[in-house]
Amino acid sequence: RYTGRTEIVSFRKSYHGSTHGSMSVSGNEIKKQAFRPLLPDVRFIEFNVMKDIEQITTSTACVIVETVQGDAGVRIPSQAYMKALRAKCNETGALLILDEIQCGMGRTGTLFAFEQFGIVPDILTTAKAFGGGLPIGAFISDRKIMRSLTHDPMLGHITTFGGNPVCCASALATLEVIEEEKLLEQVEAKGKLFERLLKHPQIKEVRRIGLMFAIDFDSAERVNKIVEQAKQRGIITYWFLSHPYSFRIAPPLTITEEQIKESCASILLAIDNA
Ligand SMILES: Cc1ncc(COP(=O)(O)O)c(C=O)c1O
Structure with a gap:
């Protein structure tokens, strides 16, 4: 037009x-x-x-x-x-x-x-x-x-x-x-904390910008199992439409440090049990 x-x-x-x-x-x-x-x-x-x-x-x-x-x-x-x-x-x-x-x-x-x-x-x-x-x-x-x-x-x-x-x-x-609670200023530190805590030998690659993550594994089957295990532990995640080898992490920007630690512990357990 x-x-x-x-x-x-x-x-x-x-x-x-x-x-x-x-x-x-x-x-x-x-x-x-x-x-x-x-x-x-x-x-x-x-x-x-x-x-x-x-x-x-x-x-x-x-x-x-x-x-x-x-x-x-x-x-x-x-x-x-x-x-x-x-x-x-x-x-x-x-x-x-x-x-x-x-x-x-x-x-x-x-x-x-x-x-x-x-x-x-x-x-x-x-x-x-x-x-x-x-x-x-x-x-x-x-x-x-x-x-x-x-x-x-x-x-x-x-x-x-x-x-x-x-x-x-x-x-x-x-x-x-977003403005009053100064959420933008916290995003990078929270993202870095996730990245620091999410270490596992099965993880092939992590791509991150702020609080937007893709966590790569060796196969779509493995990712499917991790998604299922994570759900059982109260973590909602999913694979990507055009990249089923990864699952995503995209938490609310209001997530606290304590919640990040709890979430990462649950995600690592989900990977161990997948
Ligand atoms: C980048 C991007 N654009 C557009 C859409 C579509 O949005 P909607 O489902 O509200 O049409 C999505 C949904 O996932 C998206 O990720």
Whole structure:
């Protein structure tokens, strides 16, 4: 609507949702198979690979990317890569859309993850933690881009539950709590404590940014058993859609030091017994 172009560039192993549009730009082929045909003109490139950025051209309407890929197993890009992506979008006139539905709202230690990469997107999406437990998602952009959705046709971009006052009040209260309780300042120390306590010979790799973790093992079967064992010990975790070799840790930012110690002890027991 804004650029008059049709091509969308997205990333392999990305996840943006299960509605028709968001599934079309998600990179998990197995999940998409049953729902074709999907949106045409979507080009998939490799995340955090510099040379693939060349595939963004003046035909590209937008590039949609998770600042930190979540369901690909917590893939953290380099700052140089994100800056090159921003520069290529500026050069070609493509809009840069950052999906922070999973990595936003303080999960990585800053309110939005992009703050750590020295770039600003044209469009930002947020949901999940944004509502503090109530269902709300948001599309954030500047006035010029937002205005392009208000006319021709009039009411061409509306939704029943958009702007629901109860959900908006919850989202506002969530932002206030994050600020008043200084939650962002605690994220890195809490993340480091998890990382220090979670040592086990079966763990192959830990990827972490703030309080967002992927813990890698040698097989999906092992991860399945650990998830089951963890559940029996009161820990809710899960594997990743595009990376079943890891389970995730994404605790509430309000978790205490004591709770982190208890959780890690339970997780280590779950690994021992899996
Ligand atoms: C990065 C990302 N984008 C989008 C979504 C989809 O959000 P929703 O299910 O609210 O449409 C998810 C859900 O897991 C996600 O992780």
